[in-house]
């Protein structure tokens with residue numbers, strides 16, 4: 001079947017912070033850039049970010065990129081690549097100031113400089129005392145960033161393809177990336193978006209878990225497309241969780257609730273944190289609280305008919321305290337948990353928040369994969385940035401505010417690198433005759449499937465399995481069984497069936513195609529997690545409680561083919577600074 | 588039918604809170620809206636995510652008027 005071809009210098013999939021920052025770099029350099037997005041750009045998930053952008057501007061007191069670098073490496077539990085981290089921390093002040101010049105309405109100090117907020121994990125002088133490093137625009141940092149970048153891109157003549165869904169990566173026999181296939185939702189037509197350079201900036205895949213703070217569109221499409229095209233996924237076992245998301249909904253309940261005296265209960269009405277952390281109790285650190293919650297649930301002391309959550313009690317605080325010190329909590333509990341927290345406890349569960357792993361790249365945003373003995377050979381024409389990429393600056397655990405920094409720094413860096421590549425490669429390579437086959441076969445299979453599986457049911461089973469077997473605290477027996485279960489679910493995902501075959505805005509079809517991507521991410525996560533026999537950063541195992549640098553100071557690479565795993569070394573050598581040697585991590 | 592499908596996709600947002608509330612609204616109310624109310628819903632969906640969420644959670648000043656206010660009331664209570 002012949003499909004229509006649209007030709008560009010560069011195609012960027014994703015219009016969040018990372019995609020739009022990269023697009024801007026290219027469009028302002030005069031290239032013809034297409035940005036494809038499932039939703040209107042300013043509705044990308046970046047809009048949810050409130051905390052701010054980390055950059056050592058030093059506006060609130062002394063600061064340096066080297067201290068930011070130290071905090072990031074320590075936060076990453078030494079799995080982060082130190083060259084990429086140095087690059088990010090050195091570039092951060094510059095990209096923040098550029099964003100300011102683009103018109104970003106940052107909060108300001110009296111002297112006109114950008115105001116910076118305190119945020120956990122950021123310090124002066126290598127952990128000595130806290131530093132204010134987070135640049136924000138009230139509680140709408142992500143929103144302001146998207147609007148600023150969108151305006152600027154419109155001015156630079158970036159071509160936006162809004163409500164278009166990229167389906168598959170197009171590669172030729174030599175492995176060069178030549179663009180993507182994409183579905184125009186409004187017409188149901190399939191196009192081949194041909195490009196000399198292609199960037200994925202598709203965001204995270206938090207929707208593989210039953211409990212997730214991520215919006216519904218965060219289905220890991222970039223990761224699924226890369227995996228199907230033979231590109232490995234790196235460090236997928238590392239997911240950051242937040243201890244208290246509303247059970248069944250995912251919406252966050254601020255840690256302030258426990259700060260004000262709220263506490264957690266199991267099904268016996270026991271205040272179980274007293275057993276796990278006798279001194280700090282419910283105010284222990286995030287990981288300690290999450291681990292205790294997961295243990296209670298695993299041992300059958302969870303609440304509700306499925307015994308799958310615990311309760312956060314705050315009715316003893318009184319209406320006044322709740323209304324005054326915890327604004328918005330009553331509203332959120334009523335809306336998303338159907339309880340009034342001044343009378344009843346809120347059902348909560350550790351909730352997936354951020355994906356540290358992703359498509360492997362170097363610090364130029366070039367996608368790298370093993371080839372003839374080189375673990376990091378560049379895949380020509382292919383780039384990735386933002387949450388879908390693994391540079392790896394977050395290692396085993398991301399430091400708060402470093403994701404927005406990552407979007408700006410690596411969005412820009414990949415845009416620059418792509419521009420250079422475009423100058424060196426002025427001609428489009430020939431499209432292979434089977435360029436769109438993978439996509440057309442996938443669509444064909446979906447349209448003709450009879451007596452198949454329900455997308456909704458397979459998706460729900462996947463999310464439940466990931467949550468129960470590969471959650472915030474991991475148990476060996478559950479992981480082994482989880483691998484078996486997820487492979488079974490992946491089989492079922494190949495037989496999904498849709499009842500609605502209409503062309504225009506067919507959400508059922510979109511969701512089936514999204515599930516194809518989610519399931520690859522789920523497999524990668526479960527299999528990588530089962531194999532890593534240590535605890536590091538966000539990967540926390542009951543049977544191997546300690547970090548094991550001797551055997552596991554290395555990155556995981558998962559290949560879709562046979563679910564094969566390989567490992568590659570961590571870059572311990574920074575660009576100019578001295579190596580930060582792995583140390584025990586205490587705060 | 589295609590208009591309804593378009594509205595459904597426009598309920599996919601960047602904020603999880605909106606995803607959930609809008610999905611409920613679609614289930615419970617979309618079929619019962621008359622043409623004018625449906626237009627009002629569509630224009631509410633045009634707001635940016637944070638503005639729409641502020642309206643739904645009652646923090647926005649000033650609140651919308653007319654038919655939009657009625658649809659918003661439904662959204663607040665789903």
Ligand SMILES: Cc1cc2nc3c(=O)[nH]c(=O)nc-3n(C[C@H](O)[C@H](O)[C@H](O)COP(=O)(O)OP(=O)(O)OC[C@H]3O[C@@H](n4cnc5c(N)ncnc54)[C@H](O)[C@@H]3O)c2cc1C
Nearest residue numbers: 014015016017018038046051052166203386387401403404
């Ligand atoms: C509640 C919350 C608060 C947060 N707060 C902070 C914070 O304060 N500071 C911080 O640093 N980080 C924060 N984070 C993390 C941060 O917001 C995200 O990691 C970051 O915004 C991801 O940006 P992105 O550009 O990679 O992707 P996104 O913003 O998720 O954008 C992805 C884009 O890809 C498009 N897309 C996806 N698949 C396809 C496809 N198949 N075809 C076409 N287009 C596609 C989407 O339409 C979208 O435009 C927060 C996260 C959450 C959930």
